[in-house]
Amino acid sequence: MEKDNTYFGVKEIARRANVSIATVDRVIHNRTGVSEKTKKKIIEIIKELDYQPNILASRLASKKIISLAVLIPRVSEETDFWEAPLKGVVRAEAEIRKYGVLVKTFFFDLNSEKSFNEQAALILDGHFQGVLLSPSFIEESRQFVQACHKHKIPFTFIDSDIPGQDKLCYIGPHLFQSGYVGARLLTYRLKENHKVLVVNISKEIDNYNYPQIEEGFRAYFKDHNLPGEIIRIDIKDTDSLSVTRDLTQVLHKHNDIEAIFVTNSRVFSVASFLEKSNRTDISLIGYDFLKENIEFLKKGLIDFLICHKPEEQGYRGLMALYQTLVLGAPVDKVHFMPIDIITKENQAFYQN
Amino acid sequence: MEKDNTYFGVKEIARRANVSIATVDRVIHNRTGVSEKTKKKIIEIIKELDYQPNILASRLASKKIISLAVLIPRVSEETDFWEAPLKGVVRAEAEIRKYGVLVKTFFFDLNSEKSFNEQAALILDGHFQGVLLSPSFIEESRQFVQACHKHKIPFTFIDSDIPGQDKLCYIGPHLFQSGYVGARLLTYRLKENHKVLVVNISKEIDNYNYPQIEEGFRAYFKDHNLPGEIIRIDIKDTDSLSVTRDLTQVLHKHNDIEAIFVTNSRVFSVASFLEKSNRTDISLIGYDFLKENIEFLKKGLIDFLICHKPEEQGYRGLMALYQTLVLGAPVDKVHFMPIDIITKENQAFYQN
DNA sequence: CTGAAAGCGCTTACAG
DNA sequence: CTGAAAGCGCTTACAG
The missing domain is CATH 1.10.260.40 (lambda repressor-like DNA-binding domains)
Known part of the structure; x- marks a missing residue:
């Protein structure tokens, strides 16, 4: 043969x-x-x-390297969520390096649009052939990818999506459905009055994630004609004191809240508050497989964590660029991550 | 650089x-x-x-071809569903041929386990390096893939899955969820008594698809505490006379059935029956983007079609083998297809 | 048991 | 404006 x-x-x-x-x-x-x-x-x-x-032969013969840029938030003291996507990026890089692909990672500060713009500008100056980014700041991201589009640089989004841009692909959660699942999980422990609290702890005001998750969350209650009320608060300062202050206030006002749904990975700060104030009667759900969160999950203060395989997002995001740029293979426009449900019982076996 | x-x-x-x-x-x-x-x-x-x-260099230098086998049902007069996966297979083959991949397709008769076994035996004799198959017959498929496993030949399933085999991947629908969606769609037109009929038209007795779809279907009714009753019949002979006979009988016995859910692509034969017997009051949902089905969709006899991108299943199934065998790249164990909902209004734009 | 050499289908200096 | 030649990292007869 x-x-x-x-x-x-x-x-x-x-x-x-x-x-x-x-x-x-x-x-x-x-x-x-x-x-x-x-x-x-x-x-x-x-x-x-x-x-x-023959792209194989072309790649083999070419001395030109293909350089890719990654633009993601820096791991901060507040949350080490971005450790996982970074790990995925590093793993992908190790795999494709020998085919002449070079990856440079740029970090921005989740509290600073300016830092995002600065790093984006560096990327634009760096003549990269592809970009992987987390479009955490909508307007800034939009401007950046429009510049990419103009220079014919393919880009892919991870973690959250901005619809309508001409991206190579989006790799991340179906946020609405994720909120929907969150609501489903929350109802497990709901009792009579069905009063729940939705908490968004974030400095970023314009974030696509939160509204979509909340929408899905509310949709579940609506779809299932659940009685009760959904209170919601925004906590703009992410430090533990601010969280304590705001939560104390809202729980005082609504002393019959049965459950709390935190729309991002900062659920551990709510868990910490509940632990200190001895409110273990309140059930708690939030996001992401962080060390702090796992601790509270094990203690029983967090009932469920929802997770969207952040490491795989980083890995796949980069591989998607590799596929299109090096192999010339087609890439899915959207690749939704599974909506993994993590409990005290199964957390030990979870694969990020 | x-x-x-x-x-x-x-x-x-x-x-x-x-x-x-x-x-x-x-x-x-x-x-x-x-x-x-x-x-x-x-x-x-x-x-x-x-x-x-360097796999690129290895492939380029090697004169050996990698030969893949595809084992899918033959397009029959009864249903041309398998035209679509075949199209996807052909498209993938055209793309990867120049990298020394040869694809041979083997067809079996959906009414004959024997034909499946015969073709499977041919594949085993043919020394292929990878196999793509539709495990339509469970026991026969199980035996076949165990032989593949023994010879270290990776295999991937499309259209339906058999859990627990050591497959490279499964590419196809999440059947339970698909049935769930089907039930959701069915409720749109449900009136007072909520009596519905589930119809399975198939000669194959041991088929994983049907039970899982029905399970999801029933789960929706259960999840949503819908009142009413779910009648179900199996129609073992797929010809139009048998279908007419069996449906006449069940609709006579249960004259208050409001909706029919057909668990596979043979929904057109039910639509034809409803048309002839003037029962346009009954709403009808079924599977797959077939010419016959589209005709009845246009006429309003079928309310919804659910579709799982069969062409893409064929394409991706083959590309998964290519990825692992030629590129040495990792492959997802499971790749669920979207559960597409097709109506009279959007069918013209559907991409298989 | 081992090696020299040609070649896979491209790209890339370099020379003219 | 154009071509001869070397080379990418492998594989494959072939010769010894």
């Missing part, structure tokens, strides 16, 4: 056009230095033969 | 071992004809250098 020889490559094109393969190569890559006449002839033959370049 | 030279290949291994690269190659591929001594030395160096073969 041998490869058949019905395949036509540059050699055959060169033969038919009566030129050298170097000239064929020039035409294929739209480089200058070919007379109009020969160029036209070669293009014709390429069409006639329906020539498909 | 050039590729760095920190990468060690066969050349460096050969240099360090004081042998030729041919000998290194022999060791890498576990071929005979190398003295134990040099073999040991080379293996040591490979480990030390953490040598990772």
Whole structure:
């Protein structure tokens, strides 16, 4: 069983056009230095033969490296959520490095739009061929990817999506459905009055994630005609004192709240508050497989964690760029991550 | 920006071992004809250098073709569902042929376990390096893939899954959820008594798909505490006369049935029956984007079609084998297809 | 048991 | 504007 020889490559094109393969190569890559006449002839033959370049050979022969940029939040003291995607990025890089792909990671501060813009500008200056980013700041991200689009640099989103941009793909959760699942889980322990609290702890005001999660969350209650009330608060300062203050206030006002749903990974600060104020009667659900969260999960202060495989998001995001840029293979526009449910009982076996 | 030279290949291994690269190659591929001594030395160096073969180069240099087998049902007069996966297979083949991948498709008869076994035996004899199959017959498929497993031939399932086999991946619908969606859609037109009929038209008795879909279907009614009753019938003969006979009977016995859910693509034969017997008051839901089904969808006899991108299943199934065999890239164990909802209004834009 | 050499389909200086 | 030649990291006869 041998490869058949019905395949036509540059050699055959060169033969038919009566030129050298170097000239064929020039035409294929739209480089200058070919007379109009020969160029036209070669293009014709390429069409006639329906020539498909062998990307494997091209990559092997090329000395050019393909450089990719990654733009994600820096791991902060507040949350080490972004450790996981970074790990995935590093793993992907190790795999594709030998095919001439170089990855440079840029970090921005989740509390600073400015830092995002600065890093984005660096990427634009760096002449990268592909970008992986977390579009944490909507307006800033939009501007950045529009610049990418203008320079024909493919980009992929992870963790959250901004609809309507011409992205290569989005790899992350179906946020609405995730909120929906959250609501489902919350109802397990709901008793008579069905009064629940939705908490968003975040400095970022314009974040797509939160509204979509809350929407899904509310939709579940609505879909299932659950009685009761959904209170919600925004906690703009993420430090433990602010959280304590705001939660104390709302729980005082609504002393019949049965459950709390935290829309992001900062659920541990709520758990800490409940622990200190001895409110273990309140059930608690939140996001992400963080060390702090797992601790409270084990203690029984957090009932469920929902997780969207952040490491895999980083890994797949980069591999998607590799696939399209190096292998020329098609890539799904959207790749929704599973909505994993983690409990005290199964957390030990979870794969991020 | 050039590729760095920190990468060690066969050349460096050969240099360090004081042998030729041919000998290194022999060791890498576990071929005979190398003295134990040099073999040991080379293996040591490979480990030390953490040598990772360049699969691109390997594929390019190799004259061996990788041959893949596809085992799917033949397109029959009864249903042309399998046209779509086949189309996907053909498309994938065209893409990967130039990398030395050859695809051979084997067809079996959906009414004959024997034909499945015969084709499976041919594949086993054919020394293929990978297999894509629709495990339509559970026991037969199980035996076949166990033989594949024994010969270390990776295999992937499409359309339906058999849990617990050591498959490379499953690409197809989440059947339970699909039935769940079906039930949801069915309730749109449910009136007072909520009596519904579930119809399974199939000669295959042992099919994983049907029970899982029905389970999801029932789960929706249960989850939502819907009143009413779910009648179900199995129609073992797929010809139009048998369908007419069995449906007439059940609709006579239960004259207050409001809706019918058909668990596979044979919904057109139910639609045809309803049309002939003037029962347009009954709402109807079924599966798959077939020509016949679309006709009845347009006419309003079918309310919804659910579809799981069959062409993409064929395409992705083959590409998964390519990825693992040629590129050595990791593959998802499970890739659930979207549960697409097709109506009269949007069917024109549907992408299989 | 081992090695020299040709070649896979491209790309890339370099020379003219 | 064009071509000859070397090379990417492997594999494969072939010769010894």
